[in-house]
Amino acid sequence: MTQEGKVKILAINPGSTSTKVAVMEINMNVSDEKKIIETIFSINIKHDAEKIDEFNRIADQYQWRKQCVLTELQTNHIDVSEIKYVIGRGGLVRNIPSGIYRISATMLDDLKTGYNGEHASNLGGLIADDIAKHLGIESFIADPVVVDEMEPIAKVSGHPLFERKSIFHALNQKAIARTYAKQIEKEYENLNLIVVHLGGGISVGVHRKGLVVDVNQALNGEGSFSPERSGTLPVGDLIKVCFSGKYTEEQVNKMVVGKGGYVGYLGTNDALIVEERINQGDKEAEFYLDAMVYQITKEIGAASVVLGGEVDAILLTGGMAHDMSFYNKIKKRVIHITKNVERFAGEDEMRALAFNIYLMLRGEIPCKEYN
Numbered sequence: 438m439t440q441e442g443k444v445k446i447l448a449i450n451p452g453s454t455s456t457k458v459a460v461m462e463i464n465m466n467v468s469d470e471k472k473i474i475e476t477i478f479s480i481n482i483k484h485d486a487e488k489i490d491e492f493n494r495i496a497d498q499y500q501w502r503k504q505c506v507l508t509e510l511q512t513n514h515i516d517v518s519e520i521k522y523v524i525g526r527g528g529l530v531r532n533i534p535s536g537i538y539r540i541s542a543t544m545l546d547d548l549k550t551g552y553n554g555e556h557a558s559n560l561g562g563l564i565a566d567d568i569a570k571h572l573g574i575e576s577f578i579a580d581p582v583v584v585d586e587m588e589p590i591a592k593v594s595g596h597p598l599f600e601r602k603s604i605f606h607a608l609n610q611k612a613i614a615r616t617y618a619k620q621i622e623k624e625y626e627n628l629n630l631i632v633v634h635l636g637g638g639i640s641v642g643v644h645r646k647g648l649v650v651d652v653n654q655a656l657n658g659e660g661s662f663s664p665e666r667s668g669t670l671p672v673g674d675l676i677k678v679c680f681s682g683k684y685t686e687e688q689v690n691k692m693v694v695g696k697g698g699y700v701g702y703l704g705t706n707d708a709l710i711v712e713e714r715i716n717q718g719d720k721e722a723e724f725y726l727d728a729m730v731y732q733i734t735k736e737i738g739a740a741s742v743v744l745g746g747e748v749d750a751i752l753l754t755g756g757m758a759h760d761m762s763f764y765n766k767i768k769k770r771v772i773h774i775t776k777n778v779e780r781f782a783g784e785d786e787m788r789a790l791a792f793n794i795y796l797m798l799r800g801e802i803p804c805k806e807y808n
């Protein structure tokens with residue numbers, strides 16, 4: 438599938454209490470990374486919590502949220518007839534390899550039933566498909582969080598009842614990896630990269646020749662603690678807490694996701710606040726930031742072992758990568774692995790979705806079928 442000229446797309450990224458919407462124009466005739474995608478319109482639609490509570494299941498929200506999206510496009514005089522493709526944030530579908538997928542009836546069923554769990558991101562494909570059908574155009578998702586390219590040996594946990602799972606920031610990690618490859622004029626599929634997403638959750642992905650062959654389960658399982666997640670905990674102590682009778686299952690889950698990390702140690706999940714406290718001389722805040730750096734760089738070191746020490750670059754992305762001091766602390770600890778420790782601050786998921794359409798139209802990645 439190749440195309441020339443300029444192409445308008447609609448990208449939809451639902452969150453728990455909001456829906457991000459963007460209309461972007463892709464210029465197929467330029468190679469400059471910064472000029473490929475232009476945002477024509479962007480909005481983060483905030484949803485009333487009481488309205489959301491009216492729905493029994495997340496999937497039941499999609500018609501209402503779709504209408505919210507269409508209303509905003511109309512209010513802002515966006516001519517939807519000019520849109521050529523619609524892409525939604527991939528939800529908790531089946532574990533699949535990375536890439537861009539045409540939305541199918543099977544995918545819609547999986548999103549509605551919550552095949553891998555219920556999450557607001559499941560609405561992305563449902564809304565995208567519905568809007569696209571009315572416009573008579575195609576709809577897609579790309580790189581959902583359940584992308585699974587892990588090697589079998591990487592899934593071994595240590596006990597047959599448990600298996601390591603691939604849940605991570607696949608959309609942003611893959612987009613950053615391909616962006617870096619373009620910048621150095623090489624193929625992503627020919628590089629060995631370690632990509633580190635530094636946000637509310639932290640994931641360290643081992644990218645070997647275009648596949649993420651190992652990654653920590655970044656939602657509620659492994660790796661470094663983050664602003665609001667505990668990461669790997671001492672298993673024996675966790676078992677004691679679970680059976681102590683002092684905490685409910687919900688409270689223990691909150692210790693792991695929501696009240697772990699910075700929240701547990703410092704009372705905030707805002708890395709900017711922690712940075713400001715450090716600038717004001719707060720030694721406790723500095724200690725736990727250094728502890729986070731310590732844990733992240735241990736994960737990077739382990740990732741380098743998976744690649745046999747042959748690492749072309751380490752790429753740091755996500756919101757916390759904006760902090761130059763934080764970036765430099767990490768770089769200092771891992772520079773011996775590779776001199777190429779690059780920073781791609783922020784996480785532009787909407788652009789990442791558009792970038793997948795661009796790569797597909799250029800014929801650089803195939804459009805995959807979800808069956």
